[in-house]
Amino acid sequence: xxxxxxxxxxxxxxxxxxxxxxxxxxxxxxxxxxxxxxxxxxxxxxxxxxxxxxxxxxxxxxxxxxxxxxxxxxxxxxxxxxxxxxxxxxxxxxxxxxxxxxxxxxxxxxxxxxxxxxxxxxxxxxxxxxxxxxxxxxxxxxxxxxxxxxxxxxxxxxxxxxxxxxxxxxxxxxxxxxxxxxxxxxxxxxxxxxxxxxxxxxxxxxxxxxxxxxxxxxxxxxxxxxxxxxxxxxxxxxxxxxxxxxxxxxxxxxxxxxxxxxxxxxxxxxxxxxxxxxxxxxxxxxxxxxxxxxxxxxxxxxxxxxxxxxxxxxxxxxxxxxxxxxxxxxxxxxxxxxxxxxxxxxxxxxxxxxxxxxxxxxxxxxxxxxxxxxxxxxxxxxxxxxxxxxxxxxxxxxxxxxxxxxxxxxxxxxxxxxxxxxxxxxxxxxxxxxxxxxxxxxxxxxxxxxxxxxxxxxxxxxxxxxxxxxxxxxxxxxxxxxxxxxxxxxxxxxxxxxxxx
Amino acid sequence: xxxxxxxxxxxxxxxxxxxxxxxxxxxxxxxxxxxxxxxxxxxxxxxxxxxxxxxxxxxxxxxxxxxxxxxxxxxxxxxxxxxxxxxxxxxxxxxxxxxxxxxxxxxxxxxxxxxxxxxxxxxxxxxxxxxxxxxxxxxxxxxxxxxxxxxxxxxxxxxxxxxxxxxxxxxxxxx
Numbered sequence: 001x002x003x004x005x006x007x008x009x010x011x012x013x014x015x016x017x018x019x020x021x022x023x024x025x026x027x028x029x030x031x032x033x034x035x036x037x038x039x040x041x042x043x044x045x046x047x048x049x050x051x052x053x054x055x056x057x058x059x060x061x062x063x064x065x066x067x068x069x070x071x072x073x074x075x076x077x078x079x080x081x082x083x084x085x086x087x088x089x090x091x092x093x094x095x096x097x098x099x100x101x102x103x104x105x106x107x108x109x110x111x112x113x114x115x116x117x118x119x120x121x122x123x124x125x126x127x128x129x130x131x132x133x134x135x136x137x138x139x140x141x142x143x144x145x146x147x148x149x150x151x152x153x154x155x156x157x158x159x160x161x162x163x164x165x166x167x168x169x170x171x172x173x174x175x176x177x178x179x180x181x182x183x184x185x186x187x188x189x190x191x192x193x194x195x196x197x198x199x200x201x202x203x204x205x206x207x208x209x210x211x212x213x214x215x216x217x218x219x220x221x222x223x224x225x226x227x228x229x230x231x232x233x234x235x236x237x238x239x240x241x242x243x244x245x246x247x248x249x250x251x252x253x254x255x256x257x258x259x260x261x262x263x264x265x266x267x268x269x270x271x272x273x274x275x276x277x278x279x280x281x282x283x284x285x286x287x288x289x290x291x292x293x294x295x296x297x298x299x300x301x302x303x304x305x306x307x308x309x310x311x312x313x314x315x316x317x318x319x320x321x322x323x324x325x326x327x328x329x330x331x332x333x334x335x336x337x338x339x340x341x342x343x344x345x346x347x348x349x350x351x352x353x354x355x356x357x358x359x360x361x362x363x364x365x366x367x368x369x370x371x372x373x374x375x376x377x378x379x380x381x382x383x384x385x386x387x388x389x390x391x392x393x394x395x396x397x398x399x400x401x402x403x404x405x406x407x408x409x410x411x412x413x414x415x416x417x418x419x420x421x422x423x424x425x426x427x428x429x430x431x432x433x434x435x436x437x438x439x440x441x442x443x444x445x446x447x448x449x450x451x452x453x454x455x456x457x458x459x460x461x462x463x464x465x466x467x468x469x470x471x472x473x474x475x476x477x478x479x480x481x482x483x484x485x486x487x488x489x490x491x492x493x494x495x496x497x498x499x500x501x
Numbered sequence: 502x503x504x505x506x507x508x509x510x511x512x513x514x515x516x517x518x519x520x521x522x523x524x525x526x527x528x529x530x531x532x533x534x535x536x537x538x539x540x541x542x543x544x545x546x547x548x549x550x551x552x553x554x555x556x557x558x559x560x561x562x563x564x565x566x567x568x569x570x571x572x573x574x575x576x577x578x579x580x581x582x583x584x585x586x587x588x589x590x591x592x593x594x595x596x597x598x599x600x601x602x603x604x605x606x607x608x609x610x611x612x613x614x615x616x617x618x619x620x621x622x623x624x625x626x627x628x629x630x631x632x633x634x635x636x637x638x639x640x641x642x643x644x645x646x647x648x649x650x651x652x653x654x655x656x657x658x659x660x661x662x663x664x665x666x667x668x669x670x671x672x673x674x675x676x
Binding site for chain 1: 503575576577578579580581582583586660661663664665669670671674
């Protein structure tokens, strides 16, 4: 199955970051053994956006890890991911970075003076001249005006959309039922203007091509954060938290009247308890930490993979306790809880133990290392020779293996950082009973205890004393060669993934 | 601990008992009697048996302590596992020294403390063990420690301590 996720704006980028990690945890499966292919595409006018860069980093690292893993893993990181890149709606506006450059008033006055007057009426001077290289500054009307100029038919012929749209066509033509899922907030600027506009354009484009099997869904984020502080006098037009509710009301009204022309299903996710982010106009300074709401938005795509037995257009969620979220509040919590729990425990065990062990092994003879790490002989040559293989096992010092280890380290660090952020970034007076945030960080202390990494019902039902990395090493040592289809770092990561839960 | 390790532990302990209490005495009596002095009827029951019994008890206690420690250890990494290696060597050296001391005690010291002679009419208050006999019992003490401590710890060290005993990687490290 092919899935195409389009993140619009900063919150959309954060949702793609969450989606990448959900995919890595095997949570975008639709029941079949074959993991789906996930294509990701970012729509972001803010080319300096930290949020975009963070999502891009997660996807690039996952992609690099997957390409180095190849077919050498049965369970770990099976899902294929293709990142189609980032596209800016301002990229085809001949270098224009403000609204009055996108819609030159001199030209408007000459060709249609009424339109020029309407333009002046809709957009105050400061909005007309505001530079949009940091995004649409929390103003959906600016974004809508820019976005409405896009022609998907012409974008499909050239540019960054081309590859994704042709892949959608190819997947639909091959009898697949592709799903396009858009992500973005409805209370800011870029997402609020971009998501409905792009949804409608995609629906129209698909209808014109007769691709009626393709579904277009969206996860729309309602307000879930506030700003600490606000813009100064010289900041210019900027997003203001007091406008979030107004923007949301307008977006929901639009969805009520015209939503079905944009999306087949909509997932509305927000939070009454707001996380607090430092004020930012956009660009590099906007480094909002990951939030649980973005995970829930990503799970919207997972929900849409279920057989379409549940009728309904808009899906909403709630939680059991006012000031707390636990696994029981997460949709499909038994499977999602296990997947995320496995991911978190794997990340801690890998980064804070196995990876350090492999580093330490570089400074010892293999015999000396094995005397303290019998599990390693299952994956690496006991002789430790730098070249050749013995029973298919590579050397622990092989450059290829070390490159793969570095790629896994890099991706797992991203995963751990994301888990840490959404575990800590809950909002004032709000408590999460999902993970122990303090344990979700890289450290050189060879973490052994895994029992407290996950809280609540998603924690494996093992005794505390038997839920340690050392227990996993003992289990690895007991496996027969038939239980370990792949050797080397790939086999080690794959086996650790299986034994992590 | 694996089930095969329990079996190896049981087997090596059984072999150790047979060795100390039957086979070793038979070897002394039938193969090395010339090296052990004229009075084997005194040496075997009053010197060799009690001294090697003490060594057997010591090795068994050390073995149980080793198994208990490794079974309950939760090492975080290979370096922590390997930190048990010096302890193993210290235990082994102490057992060998204890074995030699035990031989000295039952051959010489106990008779001098009691002011008695093990061999009537010999005129000396110690067992007159020839130099070759001393060398033989010292080698047998080392053999006993290998059989009663090294072999069971080699075959039955549990969990990640499986290869920490000297020789384990070479002898058991294949897959």
